[in-house]
Amino acid sequence: MDAALGLGAFSHGTQKETRKHVALLSFQSLGVVYGRISTAPLYVFQMILTEEFISDQTVYEFFSFIFWTLTIISLLKYAFIVLRADDDGEGGPFALYSLLCRHAKVGLLPCDRSADEVMHLDETPEKKSKRDSRARRALQKYKICHYVMLILALFGACMIINDGVFTPAISDVPVPSACAIQIVLFTLQHYGTHKIGFLFAPIITIWLLFISGMGLYNIIHWNPKILYAISPTYMYRFIRNIDRNSWRSLSSILLCIGGSEAMFADLGHFSKKSIKITFASFVCPALILSYAGQSAFISKNWGRRVTDFNHLGKSIPEHARHVFVFLSLFASAVGSQALITASFSIINQCLALGCFPRLKVVHTSEKIHGQVYIPDVNWVLMALSLSVTIGFQSIQRIGYSAAVAVVCGMLVTTCLMSLVIALYWERSLVLSAFFLISFGFIEAMYLSACLWNFHKGAWYLVVLSVLFLTIMLAWHYGTMQKYEFDLQNKVSIEWLTDFGPGLGISRVPGIGFIHTDIISGIPAFFSHFITNLPAFHQVLIFVSFKPLPLPYVSADQRYLIGRVGHKDYKIYRCIVRYGYCDGLGDTNDFEEQIIGSIGEFISLEESDIESLTSPEGRLIAIRTPNEDEKALLSVNSTDSLICPAVSPSKETLAGPSRGIPVKRKKVRFTLPSMSPKMTASARDELQELVDARESGMTYFLGQSHLMVRDGSNILKRMLIAVYVFLDKNSREPPLALDIPHVALVEVGMVYTI
Structure with a gap:
């Protein structure tokens, strides 16, 4: 019976990955996982109001925020810490919740104890050795903690799905063209992650090489001193002179890490090593060069009556601008893929845990069990995304809504991850609290900035969240009540x-x-x-x-x-x-x-x-x-x-x-x-x-x-x-x-x- 725990032709973390396999997954991940975060330079600076650029020092301060936010949240938190907390190769808030349910016994899922004994899910020595800490006893004792954790996981899942609705709608192209691109994108989903990765990866690779190359050119040509803005003293100056309008602009800066949550949520489609290597060695450096180059251009042109100076296209040299227009069109279309596949993964986890109505799930890979396609979800996301594009018709309003979804999802991951550190990894409560306070403070700061723009479009996020939460809670509650009725009768x-x-x-x-x-x-x-x-x-x-x-x-x-x-x-x-x-x-x-x-x-x-x-x-x-x-x-x-x-x-x-x-x-x-x-x-x-x-x-x-x-x-x-x-x-x-x-x-x- 013990052998049941080690079964399977392929399992993340249990089979040693060859270099060829890691390289293949790393290449595919570029077209799936990193599309969203790679296309963020198109609209991060553009969403900041032009009147907020009052001096070249302001540009330094904005770039300092971008650099440290990418480094601390995307690289340190997600790539090096959160990715380690996978649930048998699966990621996302429900993966963290599943770990807590199994190892801290705080779940509210309809589960009979006799079923657990028969399934032998807790036989390994690692799981048997979990010590009965004070925090574990407190969480198990108070039922309110169980409900809070479940709602937290459901809320985090809703935020990722919401981001999958708003991200395809963020585009600079006219509304009819944007709608056509979205229809083509969602129609391609049935081919599966494997084929889509090979199709989209070259586009994102060329895009990142192009914008990083242009960024390096702008740094050298316009202002090499922009690299001094890496110093955190520029962030201190920004906060020291903060006012309502400048604080509101941080909600635009937040979009530079939009898609970071997809690195964890899309984990089931690839592997930890491939995602970490790709981001740390290629994606993150390319993005920093791009933002630095754009900042260098803005710092020398904001006061020269250059129209729309904060648009990425303006920082591209004239002879390369037609290439930029062509690449940005394709990159924008691909950028939504990360959140679409993340939505499939999250809903598949909800289905397995009895928190979503029964749907057809198509496994598109025989080797990687997390690569799934859910037709019904695909068409619902397309319909909602089209409604956002047609209804809002403004990149700023859509961006404000996406920013709230991004930061709320990150806060959920931070809260659940701090519990995983204490209860699953069995580290000290001091370390768990340090993780919660350090990353939670940064994300709460960005959330407060996003709330200033709530009335400009984020209200639709509330409508979608109420809809998805109602579906998840109702299905979970009904399933649990039926199961309890069967046990009692x-x-x-x-x-x-x-x-x-x-x-x-x-x-x-x-x-x-x-x-x-x-x-x-x-x-x-x-x-x-x-x-x-x-x-x-x-x-x-x-x-x-x-x-x-x-x-x-x-x-x-x-x-x-x-x-x-x-x-x-x-x-x-x-x-x-x-x-x-x-x-x-x-x-x-x-x-x-x-x-x-x-x-x-x-x-x-x-x-x-x-x-x-x-x-x-x-x-x-x-x-x-x-x-x-x-x-x-x-x-x-x-x-x-x-x-x-x-x-x-x-x-x-x-x-x-x-x-x-x-x-x-x-x-x-x-x-x-x-x-x-x-x-x-x-x-x-x-x-x-x-x-x-x-x-x-x-x-x-x-x-x-x-x-x-x-x-x-x-x-x-x-x-x-x-x-x-x-x-x-x-x-x-x-x-x-x-x-x-x-x-x-x-x-x-x-x-x-």
Whole structure:
């Protein structure tokens, strides 16, 4: 079982990366991760009002802020500290929250303790050695801390998604052209990070080389002394003479680090080493040269009646300006890619943690599990971004909104990261507080500057944040309430087996698959079904699908099989474990695998004396046997599958009618020839399993109808109403996607919350 933690064909941090692989990922990251921060020179100085340039010393002060903000926030905080806090190769605020949930037990996710024991997520010595500090005990004790952390993580996720809405809209080109560029950009997303990286990386590479080269030219040609502005004394002079207007201009300076959060949020698409090396050795130096060159130009031209002197294009020599126009057009289009892919990563994490409605997630890489594309999210982002472009029609107003999203997302990361330092890395509280105060003070300063421009466009950010937060909180709350209801209303196996023929209960031929989220006891919806329709199948299999924080789970560790009750009942439990990149396959495929795994379990159980007296809950990981050692042999054929059903009931049921055949591919099972390793009782049980399989398969799914108790407050009613709406309009559970309607029984049940 311990091997389950190390499974997978590729996993960040577990497989040593070759130089060739790092170089490849570094090149691709230029087109995906660094598009936003690389195009910031187009509008950072441009968004500062021209009347704020009152002397060449003002330019020195602005450049000093840019240099130190890039160095402290982007390079030190993100590239060298935050990137180390990945969650199995995933980044973003939800990755930090996931680490805290697992290692500090402060999560509010619907999680049964028995599920944690079965999944063996806390078996490694590193995780067992976490000491019970005072801070850990305090966080675990007070429930309010749990809620604050969850809302903080959700808020941070919303800010990254909001940034993914505003960033594509920031452009100097006319509105019709900007809209056309956005449509093309979002249409290309389905090709995946791998292809987009190769397509966009050359553009960003040439762009960075061009603006850094022009920056070096401007430094030499206009004002080499601009490099003196690296001294932090210029920031002190700015703050000493601060007023309302100059303080407001800091919100424009903040945009120079817009996209830094994408370095962490896009981590799942690449690797820590590739992102760190690319930024430290190429992106950051190129940006500093570009800003220094533009500052050198402005310092000598701000008072010479040069119109629009704070635009980057004005600092480009005349003979190279046509190249700049061409490159800036393409770079602006590519600049949004970092936040679009970050939005996909963040929402994929929300889906895994039960905080977002079910959506189709396309894994675009077989090697890197974090490279995902979510079609529905892609088109929603495009629609919202187009609405911003058409509605605002001003780069300043869009930039002010983006600045608020940037700094709020960074503050969330700072808060969660300080907890990770104390609770996961187990460093001193002094170090954790130092991280929080140092970086939090800088980001709070920029947030205060952004709030002066709140009325100029940031109000739309509030609207989007309320929308996304409502969706996330409602889905999380509804999912948690459903899970708790299932745990509280599950029944024991004795309840099911105590029914007998004398009470009118009959067992019909065939196999019944019951899909449930709980891993012990009988789910409430199935007991509800039995109560109203007193019959169940000759063989019952309770199936639970459980994701692991791994890219792949090998076939030898995918299926956990155990019994429910005495072996005469012919009731089994199967937990199917899968990673981020594992496809569940079609119905026939996992049906064949589960039945084959149960056959191996029956064969192995005879030689395991302990299992005969084990209580419910003991499961065995079934390894794939050799062809000559299989307990059941499979033979492919095409036949009509007749799903046995019972009479319809007054309850809300949607299922097959007796005797209705459906043509589909069917795998037949046969027993191997007599083997001395297999006892007679095992062969008899295997033969019963084969006979039941030949009689047909029926799949049971719970169809919940949530209702709020009388007297509940308006907030609870609103959250449940939103959840019900989202549940009706979201993707079906994985098990239901490929099941023929004739073989599906949906059991409707009212959940009173």
